[in-house]
Amino acid sequence: MRIVWSFVMASAMTVAAVLAVGLLAFLAKILSPHPECATIPEDVGPCGLWGRISFLGPVMMTIAVCLAALAASMLAVVGAGIAALARKRHPTSP
Secondary structure: HHHHHHHHHHHHHHHHHHHHHHHHHHHHHHOOHHHHHHOOOOOOHOOHHHHHHHHHHHHHHHHEEEEEEEHHHHHHHHHHHHHHHHHHHOOOOO
C-alpha cells in the first residue's frame, strides 16, 4: 500500500511541475511584446498587455484551476496517510 501512495504522490508532483512550467510559459508569452506590434501603443488592441491576457487568460485559468485541484487532492492524500498512521498507532479497543 505504501508503494501505491508513493506512486500517487510522485505522479501528482510530476503533474504539478508540468502544469507550473506550462503556466510560467504562458506568463512569459503574455509579458513578452510582439515585434510586429512595436508601432502600436502599449494598451491598444490585441498587442497590449490586457489584449494578450484576454486572449490567453482562459488557458492560464484552466492551468491554475488544475493546479488548485491537484493541490487539494495531494492534501487529501496526505490527510488520509496521517489518519491511517494515527489509526495504526492507536488501535481501538474491542
